[in-house]
Each structure stands twice: as C-alpha cells, then as structure tokens.
Amino acid sequence: MFCRILMAATLGALPLQNAAAETYALVVGADQYPYESSLDGAVKDAEDVAAALGQAGITQIAKFIDADVTKVAIRDAWTDFVERASKDDTIIFTYAGHGSQMPELVAGDEDDGLDEFLQLPGFDRDRAEETDHEIIVDNELNAWFAEAEAKGIRVLFVSDSCHSGGMSRSFSGKTRLAPAVTVKLSAPSEEAMSGAKLRERDFRDVTVLAASLESQPTPEVIINGEPRGALSWSFARALEGAGDRNGDGMISRLELEDYVFSNVKNQSEALQVPNFTPQIPRSQDEVVVSLSRSLIRPTETAPGTGTGTGQANGLKSARDLGWTDKLALSVSGSTIAIANIGGAGVPYRWDAAAGNFYTPNGDLAGQAITEARVQGVVDKFVLLDFLKAMASQKAGTVSLTPLKDLYRSGDRLTFAAPASGYSSRVVFNLANTGEVQLIDVQSAASEAAFKLPDLEVVRPFGADHLVVIATNEPVDAIAAVLASPSIDAATLLQVLQTRIDASDSSIAIQPLYTQERP
Template identity: 70%
Template structure:
C-alpha cells in the first residue's frame, strides 16, 4: 500500500500544477415551463442530461436550476459563489437550455444591429416587460459576469442551447427556442448591463462561448432517441462523457470539442443548424476548454494505458426498429414498432416524413416502403456509431435544403485510417456506392465536384466510413450493386460495430424549384 501511495504521489506531482489541482464548477439551467410564453418540450431533458454527464466526468461542484427554480437572483448568486471559490486555472462551465430572444439595445450604439440578446427565464412576461425585466439575463450582463471570472484567471465555458433570430427553409413541425422579440425600450435592468456593454468579446482571453446556432438561424428542438431535444445539449453531453477526448488525455481541447460538436449537431439535427463558437478560431492548438477530473491520475502519466472503448451500437440504446405511423395502407412492415416520436408514411400521397416533419421521400408506395424503412434503421445505426467517433464531410454551398437544378460539391477528407467507404443512402432507400479505398497507409480525400439536384426529391444521406478493420467484403457487396440497406446493416454490424471506426454523415434534403 505504501508503494502504491508513493507511486500515485509521484504521478500527481509530475503533472502540471494547473492541471493536477484545477477545479471545475458547473452551473446548469434548463427551462421548459414558461407561464407567459410557449413552453418547450426538451430543455429540461437537455439540462438533466448535461448534469448527469458532468457528474460522470467527475464534477461535483454544481448548481442546477430547472423550470420555476430558474430565477435570476439565485443563478447570479450561484455564479458569484463559484467565482469567489475559484482560483487561477480553475474552470466554470455554464450551460443554458431554454428560450432566447431579442430586444432594443439597452446602451445606445452598443450593438451593430441595434438589438440585445437575452436568456428568458420563466418569470419574465413581455406584456409586463418593465415590471418583470429582472427575470431576463442580457448579453451585456453575461459579459460582466464573465469578466469577473477572467479577472481571477478562471476559465469560462458557456454553452447556450437557445436562439435569437432567423428562419429555416425546410418544413419543420417541432418547436424552436426563439421567444417573441420585446419591442418596448427598457431601461437597463442592472448596472451590469451598462458596464458589460463596455466589454467586447475580443477582449476575453479565457472565455469560450458555444451557441446552438448562428444568429441568422433558429435553434429547433429535434427528435433524438424518440424525444424532443436540443442537438447542441445532446452533443455536448456526449462530448463530456469522453467521446470528444480523442487523444484520451483527460482533457477536452477546444479543437476536440469543436470537431465533435459540429459533426454531431449536423447528424442529430439533420443539418438544420450550425453551432457557433466564440472566438471562431482556437487561441492555440492545445487550448483546453474543459478538464475531465475523473482522469487526472491517468492523464498525469503519459504511459498510462488508454481506456477509451467503442461500444457496440445496441449498448447505446439502438434496437433495430423504427417508430412509424401509417395512413392509407394495411401493409405489415418488418422492423417497425420502435418507441418515441414516429416517422410517418401517407400511402395515399406517397410522402414519407421524418419525426421532425421533413419530407424524407416522395412516391413511396407499398412496393418500396420497406426499403425506405430499412434505410432509416441503418441511418440510426450509423448515427449511433458517429456519436462515439464522428468523421467530417461537407457540402458546398452549405444550405439546409437544395432545389432542383442546384449544383453542389461533396468532400470527404482523408483520415488517419487505412480504409474508407463512401456511399449514398438515397431517399428511395437505395444504397449507391461512391468510393472504396482499401489497405492504404492512409485514406485519400474523396470529392464529387459537380453534383446536380434531380428528382426524386427528399432526403439523401452521404456517408463516409473510415476504419482500420478489413473492408473487402463490405466493398465487394456494395460494388455488386445488389446490396440493400438491410444487408449493409448486417455487414457493418458483424465487421465494424464496436471497433475504432469513424462515421461521417451529410444529410442532403432536396425539393422542386420554387
């Protein structure tokens, strides 16, 4: 026992002091129930998911505020307590899931668009804005709060799963975290709103802000695992659980968090939103935004064995079934009956809808409906793999929906893996092989430079799988042009499920030209 204690002592003393002894505090806010506003469905689920992930990461200095408990004075007091307790090199994580909104700027000339953004707490009533303005947190006030931490050398990571403005081109049946704008001019609700206006984002050196979307986009609640959720909160929770820690050093760098979150928000929102980091460019290649304190001992020893594992997809909750409602047909379909918000097939019109309300396929009839169902079962499997190890692919130009005749380019960058398979899951359910790269020292970039949108319209999904596992059998099956989504699923389950494999997914939604 004495030898073990001595070795542990040496390991900790060998670690950089700021890492070995740094503390992390977390303030988590989630609001669904708005007495004076349209309530949300998934914000509290998001907040509790993030809370659980943070606790599993080893963070026990935490304050949580859900629904009616989310009062500004109490949140402010918790923030002040953390700043007072924290020292140089410590980290405060502040996450918010709920409504965001805009109002006329409180300090003249402070905002380029003349509008301040704010987090809307349950006690705010825009019909009594002057009387209840103490229950909003304005962006300027957040600047003042963050400045307090920065002055002590405390790192701040603020994750805001809310939205402020903009519109979407695609049909969408869910809720957005965008409250109606306040139109009356309010007096500054606090002195902090005035002092914070003097602080510009560029002045921060230890503050990182991760927002659910650009200001030109709303943040929708999307269906993940059958439930309404925020794609940013879901992705952040998975990142904190360790999925973003690619080099397994017990810390999540800004680059690791960015790569993980960008990919999974795209996957889970079906390309409806793009997260926004501030600053846009990492301050350094090794900038750390969050330590995973459970891993201090292992991270202090460079020779410590890596413990990250890749779970089989069934262990993530995937069950190989699709929740589906059918109207206009009595056909019995295989592998349906899953739980949660369902896909929908209207046999009379031939339209197949996603749980989010998007048109996923047209001209879907009894002859091809099973093939379409099989496609989305496979897609859910691939999303579950991607949540553990996401890859990168892109479409240019970047849009949430493309019209007939539009031209675009698809890019699947090379990776550090030996093998890569690129294919398309068409809206018809067909599997279309695009490229196979087997047994190289490193996969090469794959490009399609002049794609054109043509009928049939709906949702295609371009997939890139990168792995060091043998892929000859998978490639041969795809090259035969006889493999369908169900067969491909079985090939992937028996050959790469649970392995160190990267999956990238690029949704491609199309429609007729308006």
C-alpha cells in the same frame, strides 16, 4: 448583438490545466414558461448535461430547473462560484431555454440595434417593465464573464437557445426563440449598462459555444425518440468521454469542436451549425474541460490508431449505445405489413395515399414512396440510426458546399471529406427512395482527401444521406456487398454490424434535403 459579442470573444491560448484545478458547473434548463410557449426538451437537456458532468468527475454543480430558474438564483450561484474559484479553475455555464431580442439598451452598442437576452420563465412581455428582472441581457453576461476573468478563471458558456434566424425546411418541432420585445426597456441592472462597454478584445479566457449560427434558428429535434437540443445532447456525450479523442483526460478546444460540429449536424439533420468563439483555435493545447481519469478509454490513443473490433478499445457497440433495429412509424392509408417497425418515441410518418414519408422532425424525407418501396425506406432509417450511434463515439468530418439546409432542383454542389488518418474508406449514399448507392472505396491504402464535385439536385426529392466510413478494418467484404446490384439497406446493416460495430472506425454523415424549385 448577443451572438456577435459573445461569439467574437477572444479565447487565449490555454495551457494544459493543472491537475489540482477545480471545475464548477452552473446548469440551467427551462421547459415551463407561464407567459410564453413552453418547450419540450430543455429540462431533459439540463438533466443530461448535469449527469454527464457528474460522470466527468465534476462535483461542484448548481442545477436550476423550471420554477427554480430565476435570475437571482442564477446570479447568486455564479457569484458563489467566482468567489470560491481560484486562478486556472473553470466555470461551465450551460443554458437550455428561450432566447429573444429587444431594442438596444445603449444607443449605438449593437450593429443591428438589438440586444439579445436569455428569457427566463418569470418574464412576461406584456408586463415587460415589471418582470424585466427575469431576463439576462447579453451585456450582463459580459459583465459576469469579466468578473471571472479578472481572477484568472476560465469560462465555458454553452448556450442551447435561439435569438434570431430562419429556415428553409418545414419543421414541426419547437424552436427556442421567443418573440422579440418591441418596446425599449429600461436597463434591468447596472451590469446591463456597464457590460455594453466590453468588447471581444477584453476576453482572453472565455469560450462560448452556441447552438447555431445567428442566421439559423435553434430547433428542438428528435433524438432517440424525444425532443432535445442537439447541442446539449452532443455536449453531454462529449463529457462522457466521447469528446476526449486521445484519452488524456482533457477535452481540448479542437477535440470539442470536431466532436460537436459533427454530431450536432447528425442529430439535427443539418438544420444547425454550431458557433464557436473563436472560430479558429489559437493552439492545439487549449483545454476547455478536464475529465475524471475513469472515463479514459484504456487503449485508444488517437484517431486511426485503433486495431481490431470489440470492446478492448473502449468503444461500445451500437446496441450498448441504445440503438435498436426498430423504427417508430405511423402509417395512414395502407395496411401492408412492414418489418422492423415498433420503436418507441416520436414516430416517422408515411402517408401512403400521397406517397410522402416524413421524419419525426416533420421534414419530407421521401416522395412517391409506394407500398413496394416503403420497406426500403424504413430499413434505410434503421441503418442510419445505427450509423449515428457509431458516430456519437467516432464522428468524421464531411461537407457540402455551398452550405444550405435545403437544396432546390438544379442546384450544384460539392461533397468532400478530408483525409482522416485511417487506411481504408467507403463512401456511399442512402437515397431518399431507400436505395443504397456505392460512390467510392479505397482499400488498404494511404487515404487521401475525397471530393465529389458538380453534383446536381434532380428528382426524386427528399432526404439523401451521404456516408463516409473510414477504418483500419478490412473493407473488401463491405465493398463487395455495396457493389452488388441487389444491395439494400438491411443487408448492408448486417455486414456493418459484423465488420465495424464497436471498432475504431470514423463515421461521417452528410444529410442532403432536396425539393422542387418553386
């Protein structure tokens, strides 16, 4: 399997990169597929990643978009980079587009009998034998990576595509999964055969970051009003400096993992769990990307060490990050005046007659949402966008177990947050009805791990969002507002803007989508 081979590749313990080491980047994004359903966000992903690479001080970039995405062009660029690169240099290869499967080329090579491949725009499954030169098979990628590793070149492959999987929740966007090829094809290249011999033990300096687990799809989700890939979006923000937690000009494997896991979950509303290779880093010194010194935050040193709000810590306000206090909303069946709407992009939807409130991704976010309740739901999602903007700089870690994309009535689960290194913590829930529910406050004390066990899914169903704010800022005023019986999302937003916007505060968000058991 493409995911199995590459996800299981072994990453050696990488020392800190030499300051003179060069980084090369191969960026690919395809929306337009003449013989397949086209995508909406892959080109935006590639353009965003390329721009972020440039901001990170990486100048050796080969970018291929839509009609320029051909196997020959990509292979030539890869070969050029491998020939020019020296030991300890890095090649970053990012791909946003369709993925698919086909019967294995080498009998017994794959556990499930299927090879995975990147489907480029020129491939037509109805003329598979004639156009198979426009696919890149997992075995071929293994051979390419082996070429780099033979010279001591490090590889970071970021694949924002899909090869298998399914989801429980309804979804209105596109997935980056093309239909499987059912007929057995001839090998499109010698590498497609030789690469089948390579196994995880053969790779020491290859890091692979995939958009989701093999059991999940890779959907295009709405981010800032536009269809995007959550992995590409998160990787671009990491490159801009948000992934460099300690400000040393390098993104370690641990830093990238912490940042990407949290923000992919936030932006995909828990539809995706990224997959790293290896699953457990071998050392804290593994470096995957070196940044320009100009991106380093001037006073930030480590999580939980910031002091005070404001831009002196190098963190931006939510508005500086693009957040607005407006929500794009399409309304049917009601003419009631609703405040804080009018934002741009793909809208939320409220069907007043049915009482259903939907996210831009098509998820059912709330049931029985009446005219009396809809303002609270709108205010909830305005607040949630504020929190996501803050989390894009300082994302915390939380978890639900067992892990599902949709929970049914009667399911029991545990919500947990590890100690974060901050002195204070506030935990609350933004309910699917728009209500704000205080769960826990720890003020001016040594923060310990938090656990809320044996939660049961009950009515009403929709989308709850459990939030943990960890900070060194005073939280007594926040706690007092949350404890008020009249607390609402709009009031809480005003308090958070005053108290923690642009501060060194960690924000963790756990979406919880629920539905009646069939």
